[in-house]
Every structure is written in structure tokens, then in C-alpha cells.
Amino acid sequence: MAVKIIIKRKVPDHKVETLMPLLKNLRNMAMNHDGYISGETLKRIDSPGESLVISTWQSIDAWRAWVLNQERIDIQNKIDELLGEETKYELYEYR
Numbered sequence: 001m002a003v004k005i006i007i008k009r010k011v012p013d014h015k016v017e018t019l020m021p022l023l024k025n026l027r028n029m030a031m032n033h034d035g036y037i038s039g040e041t042l043k044r045i046d047s048p049g050e051s052l053v054i055s056t057w058q059s060i061d062a063w064r065a066w067v068l069n070q071e072r073i074d075i076q077n078k079i080d081e082l083l084g085e086e087t088k089y090e091l092y093e094y095r
Contacts, residue, residue, distance in 0.1 A: 002037060003060050006090040007053040009083060019082055026075050030055065033069070035062020060091065 011019055023041075030036050037056040044050035057063040066072060080086050 001059065001093060003057050003063055003094075004092045005053075005055040005057065005063055006092065007055060008088040008090075009051050009053075009079075010085070011049050011051055011083065013049065015082055019079065022075055022079050022082070026072065026079070029069075029072060029075075030066060033062075033066050035059060035065065060093070063091070 027039060030039065035058040037058060039053060039055040042052045042054070044052065055063075057066070076087065
């Protein structure tokens with residue numbers, strides 16, 4: 001069963017330029033990973049600097065395999081270090 005992953009980040013304006021190549025690399029890697037279906041990135045209107053990614057995967061196992069991918073971990077660690085806080089993930093399934 002497909003799952004949706006909600007990814008939340010707070011990105012200060014002065015870090016966007018440095019962050020974008022990392023996020024693009026992560027997105028490209030995800031798109032080529034087994035089980036990836038789709039993803040969309042939203043920018044919050046009423047709270048500048050907040051973004052939301054909705055990522056869809058074929059199964060929770062496909063998502064877990066992605067999360068455990070060492071190359072993904074390395075990039076994610078750089079993102080978290082740059083932002084000064086851990087990225088938040090929420091996992092949802094269809095009812």
C-alpha cells in the first residue's frame with residue numbers, strides 16, 4: 001500500500017542558495033530509488049522560510065530502504081547541519 005511522507009523544514013532566506021543544490025540532489029536520487037512514486041514541494045504562505053515536501057512511496061518498506069541509503073544519509077546530514085536542526089518526518093498511510 002502506498003504511503004505519504006511529510007517532510008518539514010525551516011529555511012532562512014540567507015541559506016536558500018546553499019541548500020538548493022543539496023535538495024535537488026536528494027530529489028534526483030529519490031526519483032531513481034525503487035518504490036518512489038512522486039513528490040511535491042510547497043512553500044508556506046503565512047510563515048516565510050517554512051517548506052513542506054509530500055513524498056509518495058509504494059510502501060513503507062520502500063521508504064525505509066530510502067531512509068537507510070547511506071548516500072541519502074550523508075546529504076541529509078549536510079542539510080540538517082546547514083539548517084541547525086533535524087528535518088522532521090511524518091509517515092501516513094491511506095485508510
